[in-house]
Amino acid sequence: MSWTGSSALTRCTSSSWETRASPGLTGDGPGRVPNNRIPSLDEWKADLGVGADAGWIGVYLAKAVTDGEPVRFFIRLERRF
């Protein structure tokens, strides 16, 4: 007899993203954000990234744009979100 088969289908997808974040301490004083407002634009950090995934694994490059961080390469086993 003969038989053939095929594995699970896998989609390859590219992604590019932009992230902004602002962690901090609340309250009054230096380095703190008052409780009654969200951080101003200059208090946010941001990064840009590109990558490709095949569903079960993805490879990505990310670069912070608000600080002098190096380009980072990383592997994910799940989609970013």
Add this chain to the structure above:
Amino acid sequence: MDSGGVIHGDVLVAGGRNDGGPGRGARRRGTGLLGCRPGLSRGGRHTGLEERRRSVGELATAQRTFATGKVKTTLRLTTGQTYNRIEGLPIVFGPAFEYRPSHDIFMRLDARGILRTAGNSSPFRDDFGYSVRGDIRFNAPRGFGIGGRVYSEIRGIEEHTLPKDEIGWSAFLLQRDNRDYFDAQGIVGSLYFFPSRRLRIEANVRHEWEGSVRATDPWSLLRNSEVWRANPLIDDGHYNSAGIGIEYDTRNSGARPAAAGGSGRGVERGTSDDVAPVTLPTAVRDPIPTHSYDYTRLTLDLRRYNRLSADDRLNLRLWAGGWLGGDPLPVQRRLSLGGLDLVPGYEFRAETCAPAGFADPANAALCDRAIFTQAEFRHRLADSIRLHLPRQEQP
């Protein structure tokens, strides 16, 4: 399929695995799409056919389900689907019982023991943990339910970041455990409503002991000779808390949503009369009271998945959380920035809100609040890759 049976034509296995082939009893001819979800074909392209994904944790799961009358019993032996510097590889075992006395009532009892494989000589962590959960739902799938759980478990701090299986692989392979942990022992009761399949509203009350645990020295494939990052001390104590949570999810797929959105939010108010606080710099927080301590914390997660075309998606996310009121947050409720999940352009714990000169080998997250926004554009590069199994001939 009986032994010796022959299938002529293609095989589509929806939601399972095809273990057939030579020597396995049944025979098949033609091509097969294994482990796929059924889908539609439009214009010669598959539009809904997806690989059925199993999490890494499922690969090491053994379970057996059988029914006796109206009671369905599942016996399970699996991992905790993670690997960390506190427990090593947690082994989870135990039975779960489901009972449906009528069409409108569903009852479940899930008992799990947890064996922590990493050696530990300190008195701060037991080698065994447990979780026993009971749940009764009325008028499912639209109705309400009550639940309760008693537990002794190792719980993560900042669990909104990487999934725990990816945390586990990073720790196992690279000795990089990108999460902190504490010991939680207590009891929680919850009341929840689900007026539709999309919406769930839950209120819960909890009483638990939260205590610091030390990092152990589990084996890792690389960098095994290095020392694991210290696990931070937390504000130990008995905590009473009450919380309200709302989840609204209109995604068409939890793993690969193409359109729609989801949101989850919760407010937690905690109190303690015997908290033993960690001493932190006053630049982070003033000393917290050891009696009549209370805090309020908010978590908000909004997501929107937009289908721009057959091949393009634009996904948006807003995550915000942190202090909302009361005394300063305990260490185990604080936040940070950096790491592979939310802002991967920054290294893990790039911003912890610790003042300059504050020496902390654990590099603990100390921020009161954090807010993240993400915009992601996805484009399908290839519709599918199909790897054909080798053709075998048998006389």
